[in-house]
Amino acid sequence: MPSDARMVPGNPRKTLSVRDLGTVDITALRDAVLAIPDALWDAENASKPNKFEALDRTRHIVFRFVDSVRDWRGSHDRPLWADWRALLQPVMDAATKPYGYARATFPRVMLARMAPGGIIHPHVDANPAASWPHKIHVPLLTNPQVGFLIGERVYHFPEGRAVEVNNLGRHAVRNDGTTDRIHLIFEYFDEDQPAPPPIA
Secondary structure, three states: OOOOOOOOOOOOOOOOOEEEEEEOOOHHHHHHHHOOOHHHHHHHHHOOOOOOHHHOOOEEEEEEEEEEOOEEEEEEEOOOHHHHHHHHHHHHHHHHHHHOOOOEEOOOEEEEEEOOOOEEEEEOOOOHHHOOOEEEEEEEEOOOOEEEEEOOEEEOOOOOEEEEEOOOOOEEEEEOOOOOEEEEEEEEEEOOOOOOOOOO
């Protein structure tokens, strides 16, 4: 963990466990994601900016990412965002409707694909840029043997059910099923909410 990782206080609006955000229509996005060829998954995963050891062999396609892991306020589009935005944005907007933020930003947006037998090791999202935004998952493909550990409890999130998870607490994932687990994962914060200063 970086020595300054705890210098940014967590957002008091973030969940301390899991916040159910309701069911969203994933039909068009799910169909498009299931049609992505393995070669594209491999190419995007090889160039991803989120190469964290805890993620093990989980593959990612990253559409948006923070400019620095020290601050959530600056982010940029990656090449595939322009092609995928029309499919991603309606799902993200529907998932975040319960928050009611008038002005908000999605600093990180990605797909995460975990093969059968895959794991994400227990960890905390310790980089300062992860301390403020809500961390939201929308399962696009899953099976009953996928377990998401948050604290001491294991959850199973069904397809199309958006949830905010506590990324500042210990969490992990296991796929003990026979099919892939694919989630849309993104971060979201209110631009009008007073926030702590960035780390110098």
